[in-house]
Amino acid sequence: ATPTGAGSPTTPSSTTPAGARMGRGSAVVTRHARRGMVSGQRQVTVAHAVSPRGRPGRAGRERSRPRSFFPLHDAAGGTLGICYAARNVTAPDPTRERLVLLNAAADHIGTTLDLGRTVQELAEVAVPQLADFVAIDLLDVATAGEGPPTRSPDGPITLRRAAHLSIRPDLPEVIAEVGEPIRYPSGSLQNRCLATGEPSREALGPGTPWLPDDPVRWTGINRFGVHTHLVLPLRARGVTMGVVTLLRWENPDPFTEDDQLLIEDLVARAAVCVDNARRYAREHEAALTLQTSLLPPNLPRHNAVEVAHRYLPADAESGVGGDWYDVIPLSGARVALVVGDVIGHGLHAAASMGRLRAAVQTLADLDQSPDELLAHVNDLVMRLSDEAEAAAEGPAAAGATCVYAIYDPIARTMVVARAGHPSPAVAHLTEPVEFPDIPAGPPLGLGGLPFESAEIPLEEGSVVALYTDGLIQAAEQDIDVGIERLCFALAHPDRPLEEICDVMVRALLADRPRDDVAFLVARTRVLSPDRVTSWDVPPDPSAVRVARDDVSDRLSQWGLDELAFTTELIVSELVTNAIRHARGPIALRLIHESTLICEVSDGGHTSPHLRRARSTDEGGRGLFLVAQLAQRWGTRYTGSGKTIWAEQPLPSDIRAKPSISAGLDRSI
Numbered sequence: 001a002t003p004t005g006a007g008s009p010t011t012p013s014s015t016t017p018a019g020a021r022m023g024r025g026s027a028v029v030t031r032h033a034r035r036g037m038v039s040g041q042r043q044v045t046v047a048h049a050v051s052p053r054g055r056p057g058r059a060g061r062e063r064s065r066p067r068s069f070f071p072l073h074d075a076a077g078g079t080l081g082i083c084y085a086a087r088n089v090t091a092p093d094p095t096r097e098r099l100v101l102l103n104a105a106a107d108h109i110g111t112t113l114d115l116g117r118t119v120q121e122l123a124e125v126a127v128p129q130l131a132d133f134v135a136i137d138l139l140d141v142a143t144a145g146e147g148p149p150t151r152s153p154d155g156p157i158t159l160r161r162a163a164h165l166s167i168r169p170d171l172p173e174v175i176a177e178v179g180e181p182i183r184y185p186s187g188s189l190q191n192r193c194l195a196t197g198e199p200s201r202e203a204l205g206p207g208t209p210w211l212p213d214d215p216v217r218w219t220g221i222n223r224f225g226v227h228t229h230l231v232l233p234l235r236a237r238g239v240t241m242g243v244v245t246l247l248r249w250e251n252p253d254p255f256t257e258d259d260q261l262l263i264e265d266l267v268a269r270a271a272v273c274v275d276n277a278r279r280y281a282r283e284h285e286a287a288l289t290l291q292t293s294l295l296p297p298n299l300p301r302h303n304a305v306e307v308a309h310r311y312l313p314a315d316a317e318s319g320v321g322g323d324w325y326d327v328i329p330l331s332g333a334r335v336a337l338v339v340g341d342v343i344g345h346g347l348h349a350a351a352s353m354g355r356l357r358a359a360v361q362t363l364a365d366l367d368q369s370p371d372e373l374l375a376h377v378n379d380l381v382m383r384l385s386d387e388a389e390a391a392a393e394g395p396a397a398a399g400a401t402c403v404y405a406i407y408d409p410i411a412r413t414m415v416v417a418r419a420g421h422p423s424p425a426v427a428h429l430t431e432p433v434e435f436p437d438i439p440a441g442p443p444l445g446l447g448g449l450p451f452e453s454a455e456i457p458l459e460e461g462s463v464v465a466l467y468t469d470g471l472i473q474a475a476e477q478d479i480d481v482g483i484e485r486l487c488f489a490l491a492h493p494d495r496p497l498e499e500i501c502d503v504m505v506r507a508l509l510a511d512r513p514r515d516d517v518a519f520l521v522a523r524t525r526v527l528s529p530d531r532v533t534s535w536d537v538p539p540d541p542s543a544v545r546v547a548r549d550d551v552s553d554r555l556s557q558w559g560l561d562e563l564a565f566t567t568e569l570i571v572s573e574l575v576t577n578a579i580r581h582a583r584g585p586i587a588l589r590l591i592h593e594s595t596l597i598c599e600v601s602d603g604g605h606t607s608p609h610l611r612r613a614r615s616t617d618e619g620g621r622g623l624f625l626v627a628q629l630a631q632r633w634g635t636r637y638t639g640s641g642k643t644i645w646a647e648q649p650l651p652s653d654i655r656a657k658p659s660i661s662a663g664l665d666r667s668i
Helices: 027-039 094-108 115-126 189-196 215-224 257-294 347-365 370-390 479-489 497-508 543-558 561-581 622-629 657-667
Strands: 043-050 062-073 079-086 133-138 158-166 181-183 200-203 228-236 239-248 305-312 322-329 335-342 400-408 413-419 425-427 453-457 463-467 517-524 532-537 586-592 595-602 632-638 641-649
Touching (some): 027 043, 027 062, 094 257, 115 133, 115 257, 189 200, 189 239, 228 257, 257 347, 305 322, 305 497, 370 400, 370 413, 543 561, 543 586, 561 622, 622 641
Antiparallel strands (some): 043 062, 133 158, 158 181, 322 335, 413 453, 425 463, 463 517, 595 641, 632 641
């Protein structure tokens, strides 16, 4: 307080008490003191400043100074002077700081389900708020899903560095890079923490018992002046996933019990996020393994087409879907090309994909048309969904899309049907890339509308691309942009197919796709006319002998005299059955491809029946003989009737068949 003349306010004199001398030299204090004396009103202010570095426990911390100025009055109400009170608030509120840090950690950690990103987020919260350096090391069981380690704490345990962060950007403290294995000496806090599941902290120095056994760490600790470290287990849901190590050297304060409690709470919360990411990564890996195991490992080589393919799983955040592709050999030198996409992600989608692929292969063996095949697959998807819903297991296959195409190298046409799937792209040799107008059926599993097929003429050397929608919708691009890029990738169909696939990946999938991507690229070939011969057969039993003679002559021209006996027998049985049990017109066709194919077509729709005739029967052995002589045989139905076909391996591929034909020759 400053004394003045009675009853009249004046400026403070040069002789002031100790309280007033606190503000000497400060223009702010002088201004507020003068204002309080003149106005007679109390003045309250709060000043904020950052404490100077180098003070123990205060480096870089904000401090506050509340100031109060109020006049002093005598009994008559006159102003005697001004009173100035100030308080330094330099110690932070530990409870408030803890809540703020934990709240920030909850917002920062676990933003994704990526394991590497999650542990890095934990490191970013710890440095520099809590430590000068943090290292997060995970056990291999963290990704395998096993329990905590059972080794003795005295034995070294190998971990793998998952993340680390330092206050220094060049990371001079690091002795193991991210992803590399790391081992701690026996008796170290890390080994003890893994064995007991309890956190530990200790001062580091010449007396630390395990440091002499680790000269690399000892050198680093001496170099940077590390004085203390804290090790905590990264543990959630009963599984120890690794350890978190924190070091201090720039911060002069050692880790206290309050620090340990705060960091324990932080690491416990982060461990749940890490465990979620670990579980998701394990499920993603299992789904990806299942998905890739259900895809064809090697597509069969076929003379009708040359194929190349790619499957790119989605990023880990999106999960594995149910995309698939297939190439299925059919009768008559034809081939089926299939690409499908199961709606959804994860194990259920991958398992449903395997079911649908098996169903498509089975139905393809029945030689059904594309629209009929999709109708049967649609029924299967609906039945599986109903069964799963009845069992309260969730939908086994909530839906799927598919495109199914049959290419005939003799007719040079492709018959295509699609179920909610993008239309194939056709790259002609002399014309722009075309997207044929294929009737769009409903996705599989919805039912209601029928499926329709369309026939596309193709010249030799054309490239057909079948793909899932993830290819043209990658990176959230507009679908029109995806179509344009696909046209660019297919613009030169004379290039090698593998090169075309690489261009498609670069042009449309610059980053890892958000959805699975599968595509199949096929270059069409045609069968030379001199490799195909057909005859019209009159419905007269005498025509059987003529058919055998015609077949024998053609085989001689092809240099396949070794197959003459078995082929004549097959032709004789099939033509005889058509004349006796079916109606005309009857046609016979021979195809010399990778196998010798014999086809007999008629106007009947009755299904041939293979049976074993009794010893007293005079007939009924025709199809049985055909099945014994042929490598494969079957029936396909057309709009005008049916075709029975039989395939024989060419002479260079024959292994066991000569003994069969020789036995038949002796019996006949």
